[in-house]
Amino acid sequence: MFVSLKRDEFAFREVFGVEAVRKQFISDVTGIPLETIHSVRIVSPILRKRTRKQKLGILDLALTLNDDTRIDIEVQMRRQQFWIKRNLFYLSHLYVDELWAGEDYDKLKKSITISILDFKLLSGQKYHSVYTLRDRDGKELTDLLEVHIIELGKELTEESPVDGWIRLFNAETKEELAMVKKLNRNAGIAKAVEVLEKLGIERSLSWYWVQSQKARRDRAAEDAYVRAEGKAEERLALIRSWYRKGRSVPEIAELLDEDVGMVQAICDRLSR
Numbered sequence: 001m002f003v004s005l006k007r008d009e010f011a012f013r014e015v016f017g018v019e020a021v022r023k024q025f026i027s028d029v030t031g032i033p034l035e036t037i038h039s040v041r042i043v044s045p046i047l048r049k050r051t052r053k054q055k056l057g058i059l060d061l062a063l064t065l066n067d068d069t070r071i072d073i074e075v076q077m078r079r080q081q082f083w084i085k086r087n088l089f090y091l092s093h094l095y096v097d098e099l100w101a102g103e104d105y106d107k108l109k110k111s112i113t114i115s116i117l118d119f120k121l122l123s124g125q126k127y128h129s130v131y132t133l134r135d136r137d138g139k140e141l142t143d144l145l146e147v148h149i150i151e152l153g154k155e156l157t158e159e160s161p162v163d164g165w166i167r168l169f170n171a172e173t174k175e176e177l178a179m180v181k182k183l184n185r186n187a188g189i190a191k192a193v194e195v196l197e198k199l200g201i202e203r204s205l206s207w208y209w210v211q212s213q214k215a216r217r218d219r220a221a222e223d224a225y226v227r228a229e230g231k232a233e234e235r236l237a238l239i240r241s242w243y244r245k246g247r248s249v250p251e252i253a254e255l256l257d258e259d260v261g262m263v264q265a266i267c268d269r270l271s272r
Contacts, residue, residue: 001203002177003196006075006118006152006169009060011199015192016061016073017042024188026063026071028161029114029128029148038066062094068109070094075169079119087113091145112146116169120153127154128162164189174200236266243267 003011016022019040027034041064061073072094080086095111122129131147134140152170156163164184171177174197181193235256242252253263 001200002172002174003199003203004172005192005196006077006116011196012075013061014199015195018191018195021188021192021195022063024186024191025073025165026065026114028165028186028188029150030071030112030146032065040065040071043070069112070098070109071112071114073114073116075116075118077118079121083121087115087147091147095145108144110144110146112148114148114150116150116152118152120151121149122151125154125157127151127156127166128160161186168192239263239266 005011005015016025022040022042023034023037026032026040027037043062043064060075063071063073065071072090074090076083091111091113094113095108098109099105099107127150129149129151131149132140132143133145150162150166152166156166164180164186167180167183168177168189171180177193177196181190184190235258238256239252242255243249247255249264249267250260252258252267253260256263
């Protein structure tokens with residue numbers, strides 16, 4: 001059974017639940033050297049509300065690196081109205097969420113959103129776009145806020161380590177998944193494929209088990225029905241025989257431990 005990384009939320013969380021996958025993906029997307037990423041902790045995907053009326057944000061996967069950089073990875077299959085504003089909402093809350101009242105601003109850490117979109121959002125052919133705060137001449141003000149947008153539907157140019165991940169997210173068959181593994185020497189992608197293949201096997205075994213149990217229950221129900229039907233025919237034959245031999249309805253009911261009314265109804269039909 002095939003499991004799609006972009007269509008199956010459970011598969012997404014299982015794959016990115018493996019730290020080696022998270023490290024490699026983050027390194028390939030953000031350019032942070034892999035050797036400097038010592039740990040990638042999964043934190044709560046729910047952004048804290050500071051006021052009762054404040055809108056609650058829920059992330060697909062919220063991570064924290066060993067240097068306290070915070071990262072949100074989101075997979076979005078359908079176009080949403082005001083998507084860019086929504087993304088900035090998440091980014092801004094990701095940035096300020098850990099700063100408590102009275103704490104200094106130097107506690108604020110770099111925050112990155114990585115959005116994997118299965119629809120076209122931006123013009124042009126670039127499938128991995130990166131944004132930071134810059135002036136109109138392109139001079140960067142700060143790298144503390146960073147937005148990555150990966151568009152799965154655009155043509156690949158074979159120039160980026162992100163290409164392999166896009167193929168992985170786009171894989172729709174076992175054969176395509178095997179090809180992703182064959183074409184990439186990336187350890188993180190290889191591990192991700194391994195997890196997806198294992199999930200596929202487990203899903204297949206689970207499906208066959210459920211079907212076998214269903215078949216067993218169906219057979220048991222059929223057997224029980226046949227037994228009940230046979231028993232009913234036997235009792236009906238006894239009622240018919242005893243009634244025709246002159247035994248009374250109450251006597252027959254007592255012998256069979258059956259309801260008198262039910263035996264009477266049967267006998268009435270026999271006498272017509």
